[in-house]
Each structure stands twice: as C-alpha cells, then as structure tokens.
Amino acid sequence: MAQANLPEPEQLALRILRGERAAVAGGLNLLDNKLPEARNRSARLLAALSGERALNDGHLVGVTGPPGAGKSSLVSAMIREWRLAGRTVGVLAVDPSSRPELGGGALLGDRIRIKNSSHDDGLFIRSLANRNQLGGVATEVWPMSWLMLACFDIVVIETVGVGQTEIDIAEIGDTVCYVAQPASGDTIQYLKSGIIEIPDIFVVNKSDIGAAARKTASELGRSAPRPDRRDDWDYPVCLVSATMNTGIRQLNEHFDRHRKYLVGADLLGTLRARHQSGWVVRLLKEEFGTFGLELIGGCAAVGERLGENQHRQFEEYERMRKHILSRFMSASQPSSLTKGAS
Ligand SMILES: Nc1nc2c(ncn2[C@@H]2O[C@H](COP(=O)(O)OP(=O)(O)O)[C@@H](O)[C@H]2O)c(=O)[nH]1
Ligand SMILES: [Mg+2]
Known part of the structure; x- marks a missing residue:
C-alpha cells in the first residue's frame, strides 16, 4: 500500500x-x-x-476450546441473542479450523440466520484464520480487539485452545469461556493437571446429544478448581445447544454477570491495564527484539512506565517505539528509560 x-x-x-x-x-x-x-x-x-474508556467500557469476551467443540456455532447463537437485545457486536475469528473456502468470518455470517453481517450495522466480523500461532494468539489480534472495543458493546475473540499449549486468550479477555467437547475427558485431564487456565465460564455445547453432554458438564462442575484469587466468582458450567438454541440466553447472562462482578470488585480496569502492558511488551519485543527492549531499560522498566500511565498505554507504546528507533539510529550506548524520555 x-x-x-x-x-x-x-x-x-x-x-x-x-x-x-x-x-x-x-x-x-x-x-x-x-x-x-x-x-x-x-x-x-x-x-x-x-483513554479512560479503554479501561472501563465494553466487554471483551474470549471463546476458546478444541476444534469441533462448536465454538463458531455457539458464537453465532450468542450473537443472535445479543443483537435481539440491541447490543452491537464485533468478532475476531482466529480459527484455523474454519472452512477455508468460506473463511471464518463468512462461515460465522453464514450461520447467523438473522442477517448477514454485511447488512447489519451492529455486527462486524473479521476472520483472522491462521493467525493462531501455535500455542498463542498472534500479536496483531490484541490491538485489533482494542480497536473494536472502541465502537462495539461486545467484542468476541474466537480462538482454538489446544490443551497442552498455552492459552493466550486468558491474557486478552475480560471474560474467558471454554467450550468443551462432550464425552471428551481431555478438558478434565488438562484442568486437573493445571495445563489449561481456569476459564471464567465453562460451556458444554451439544446438549442435544443427551447423556454424554450432561455427564461431561457434571464432571466439569466437580473438577473445576476454585482458585483463591477470584473466590467470589462461582465459575459456572453451562450446558447448551448452539444448534437447538437452548441455554444461550442463560449463558449470555453469565457473561453479563461476570462483567458486573469484575466492575463490582474493581477488577476490570486493573485486569485490562495488566493485559495491555503484557501486549505492549510483546509488540515491542516482536518489532525490536529483546535487544530493543534493553535499550529502554528492559521489561521491568517498560512495565513500570506503562503502569504509571494506565490510561495512555498506547501513547506510551508509541513513545517507547520512537525512543527505541532513535536509539537504534544513533547506535549509542544502552541507557535506562527515564521519565519524559521520548
Ligand atoms: N449436535 C450438535 N452439533 C453441533 C452443535 N454446535 C455445533 N455443532 C456441530 O459441531 C461441528 C463443529 O462446529 P463448529 O461451530 O465449527 O466448531 P468449532 O470448530 O469449535 O468452531 C459442526 O459440525 C457443527 O454443526 C450443537 O449444539 N449440537
Ligand atoms: Mg470455529
């Protein structure tokens, strides 16, 4: 361009x-x-x-789980409810398993029976198929979710979480929902061994298949650990069917409830600020490497600087980028990051 x-x-x-x-x-x-x-x-x-809005407004929702668990179908069903309630929705579909001939976005749009996303001003879907780096979410996904949060009530990021690899989505979303495959013991094994982060909401989709889904849901309910750090949250397990559209409204209510919980416990802003710092560091590392970060005092100094400027993390990001670039240009000695340096 x-x-x-x-x-x-x-x-x-x-x-x-x-x-x-x-x-x-x-x-x-x-x-x-x-x-x-x-x-x-x-x-x-x-x-x-x-700005302030960035720490307080909207709801950033992560939906993850193994391929085929029904995440895309579920997101479509959730969108239908949200749109009926008049809420605007932006989606970043980071799902390499989505059918390539349609693309994740088109597939989602296709499944939404109400309106095609291109004809609904309150719904915007961007497919980022193949951006799911092995065990992680590509760095551009985060700024993209940030952008969407500026103009949609709810932003959903659909990613594939494959058990043994780290689930980065927990470092983006305000609320993380894990969609488990019925009759698959994997999720429970991963949970018990601490391989997967504990999601805020568990979903067992495909309740229409009957006993197997109910069994998985009750097993998950029993085995989901209750971490101390958020002991006021009840970690619900929801049994839903995306195709039959059952349990979806209740699931969405859990999302709302979780957001209210974060706000009530004064956690939303803190959580977002922490996530943002993490991603700014990642973005800087991606562009300039560890050496570049060292030029402005290293990870800790960057984190501190970002922490002091929670409402202006991107301004800080830009200033740090420029600072690193200028230091690269002048090829001078490493110096530590000082206040007001730009
Ligand atoms: N029986 C049943 N099948 C479902 C349901 N939701 C999704 N599926 C099917 O599960 C398969 C995977 O769905 P998809 O939404 O693409 O899963 P994803 O890979 O997790 O995004 C598809 O064949 C869907 O039709 C459900 O509620 N019940
Ligand atoms: Mg999908």
Whole structure:
C-alpha cells in the first residue's frame, strides 16, 4: 500500500468511535499493515482510541476450546441473542479450523440466520484464520480487539485452545469461556493437571446429544478448581445447544454477570491495564527484539512506565517505539528509560 493511501489516524479514530463500518475495516487493515509508516500510524490510531474508556467500557469476551467443540456455532447463537437485545457486536475469528473456502468470518455470517453481517450495522466480523500461532494468539489480534472495543458493546475473540499449549486468550479477555467437547475427558485431564487456565465460564455445547453432554458438564462442575484469587466468582458450567438454541440466553447472562462482578470488585480496569502492558511488551519485543527492549531499560522498566500511565498505554507504546528507533539510529550506548524520555 502506498503511503499516500494510508488513512490519517486521528480522523479515522473519530469515525471508528462513531461506529462507521468502513472506518473499522480501514482501521483493522492499518493495524495489519507491517510497513514502517503504517506501524507509525497504527500507534497513532491506537493512541487516539485510548483513554479512560479503554479501561472501563465494553466487554471483551474470549471463546476458546478444541476444534469441533462448536465454538463458531455457539458464537453465532450468542450473537443472535445479543443483537435481539440491541447490543452491537464485533468478532475476531482466529480459527484455523474454519472452512477455508468460506473463511471464518463468512462461515460465522453464514450461520447467523438473522442477517448477514454485511447488512447489519451492529455486527462486524473479521476472520483472522491462521493467525493462531501455535500455542498463542498472534500479536496483531490484541490491538485489533482494542480497536473494536472502541465502537462495539461486545467484542468476541474466537480462538482454538489446544490443551497442552498455552492459552493466550486468558491474557486478552475480560471474560474467558471454554467450550468443551462432550464425552471428551481431555478438558478434565488438562484442568486437573493445571495445563489449561481456569476459564471464567465453562460451556458444554451439544446438549442435544443427551447423556454424554450432561455427564461431561457434571464432571466439569466437580473438577473445576476454585482458585483463591477470584473466590467470589462461582465459575459456572453451562450446558447448551448452539444448534437447538437452548441455554444461550442463560449463558449470555453469565457473561453479563461476570462483567458486573469484575466492575463490582474493581477488577476490570486493573485486569485490562495488566493485559495491555503484557501486549505492549510483546509488540515491542516482536518489532525490536529483546535487544530493543534493553535499550529502554528492559521489561521491568517498560512495565513500570506503562503502569504509571494506565490510561495512555498506547501513547506510551508509541513513545517507547520512537525512543527505541532513535536509539537504534544513533547506535549509542544502552541507557535506562527515564521519565519524559521520548
Ligand atoms: N449436535 C450438535 N452439533 C453441533 C452443535 N454446535 C455445533 N455443532 C456441530 O459441531 C461441528 C463443529 O462446529 P463448529 O461451530 O465449527 O466448531 P468449532 O470448530 O469449535 O468452531 C459442526 O459440525 C457443527 O454443526 C450443537 O449444539 N449440537
Ligand atoms: Mg470455529
């Protein structure tokens, strides 16, 4: 893409905040563009979308689980309920198992019987098939979810969580939902051995198949550990059927309840700020490597700086990028990150 064609970030941010679809699509494309000037503008865009809102508004929901558990079908069913309730939804489908001929987004759109996403202004789906790095979520997914959070009530990220690999989704979502396959003992094994993070909500989909689904749900209910760190949350296990549309409204109520719980316990802002710091460090590492991070004092200094600027993490990100770049240019000695350095 020629530089002349790149959008002006501040203008684009205003249009994204108004929920203009074309602007959302343009913003996501910009974030996906790896050319230096595009990265520069991406940082400006994210800074313009940042602020208090970023720590308080919207609901970032992660849906994960093994391939074939019915995540896409479930997300479609959840969207149907949310849209009926008048809530706007953005989806990032990071699912390599989605049928390639349709693409994850198209597949989801296809399954939503109400309206095709391209004809519903309150629904935006972006497929990021194959962005699920082995055991992780590609770094661009996080800024993309951030962008969508600026203009949709609910942002869903669908990823494939494959047991033994780390589930990064827990480092993005306000609320993480794990969709288990009925009659598969894997989830319970992973849980017991601590391989998977404890999700906030468990779902056993395909309740229409009967006993096997009920058995898995009751086993999960018994084996889900209760960590101390959030002992006021009850870690519900939901038995639903995406295809029969049963239990979906109740599931969505659990999502709302979990968000209310986070707000009530004063955890939402803290959680988001922590997630953001983690991703800023990841983004800086991806672009400049550990050496680049060392140039501004290393991980700890970066984390501290971000912690002091929780409402302006992307401005800080941009400043740190520029700082590293200038240090690369001047090829001078490493120095520690000082306040106000840019
Ligand atoms: N019986 C039944 N099958 C389902 C249900 N939800 C999804 N499926 C089927 O499970 C398969 C995988 O669904 P999909 O949503 O693509 O799963 P994903 O890979 O986790 O996203 C498909 O064949 C779906 O039709 C359900 O509630 N009941
Ligand atoms: Mg899927």
